[in-house]
Amino acid sequence: MTNFCPVLWPEEPTPEHLINCSSCGLDKQGSRMVWGEGNPEAPIMVVLDNPGAREDREGNPFVCGTRQMLQQAVNHVSLDKDDLYITYILKRKPVRAYDKERTRQICMVHLKEQLQAKQPDFIVCLGNVAVQSFFQNPKLDVKTLRGVMHHVQGFRTVVGYHPLAVRRRPNLRPLFIEDWEFVAYQYFQKK
Numbered sequence: 337m338t339n340f341c342p343v344l345w346p347e348e349p350t351p352e353h354l355i356n357c358s359s360c361g362l363d364k365q366g367s368r369m370v371w372g373e374g375n376p377e378a379p380i381m382v383v384l385d386n387p388g389a390r391e392d393r394e395g396n397p398f399v400c401g402t403r404q405m406l407q408q409a410v411n412h413v414s415l416d417k418d419d420l421y422i423t424y425i426l427k428r429k430p431v432r433a434y435d436k437e438r439t440r441q442i443c444m445v446h447l448k449e450q451l452q453a454k455q456p457d458f459i460v461c462l463g464n465v466a467v468q469s470f471f472q473n474p475k476l477d478v479k480t481l482r483g484v485m486h487h488v489q490g491f492r493t494v495v496g497y498h499p500l501a502v503r504r505r506p507n508l509r510p511l512f513i514e515d516w517e518f519v520a521y522q523y524f525q526k527k
């Protein structure tokens with residue numbers, strides 16, 4: 337994975353009528369909306385908890401640690417960036433305390449609309465927050481659900497570790513690669 341150079345994947349614009357969405361109140365925290373990234377028509381939809389910044393403090397494009405780790409794993413298992421679309425449970429990054437349960441429930445409406453419109457072949461849910469929100473069960477975790485195909489909200493769904501958790505705990509890296517090998521296996525066997 338050493339020679340690979342991560343780049344910022346193209347951002348899918350937020351739909352016009354939702355640019356000023358204030359349904360959950362996170363708009364008051366000041367972070368900007370990120371609707372999705374990658375190929376909007378991709379067969380694999382990755383769901384994370386919320387977007388990291390795409391720009392540094394001076395407004396220059398910036399590939400955050402989460403994106404770097406994710407892209408390295410994708411590259412390692414020979415998936416192409418056009419195979420993937422990344423989106424979030426929350427389309428804005430919370431920067432202060434907030435009502436987690438309520439906010440996630442509200443924004444989930446947008447994810448459900450994306451799923452209906454895009455109809456991906458399967459979903460990859462990364463990290464406990466995304467898993468608990470998408471599976472609608474606060475007791476679930478990645479550790480017990482990874483490595484198996486699930487069926488959730490009408491979609492085939494795979495579970496894996498959050499790239500940021502892997503950055504913070506390098507001992508998770510082999511498991512994270514395993515997660516992505518499983519994603520690639522599911523993808524290539526269907527092709």
Ligand code: SF4
Nearest residue numbers: 357359360427428443
């Ligand atoms: S996080 Fe979701 S519900 Fe909240 S303002 Fe953004 S799009 Fe709307």
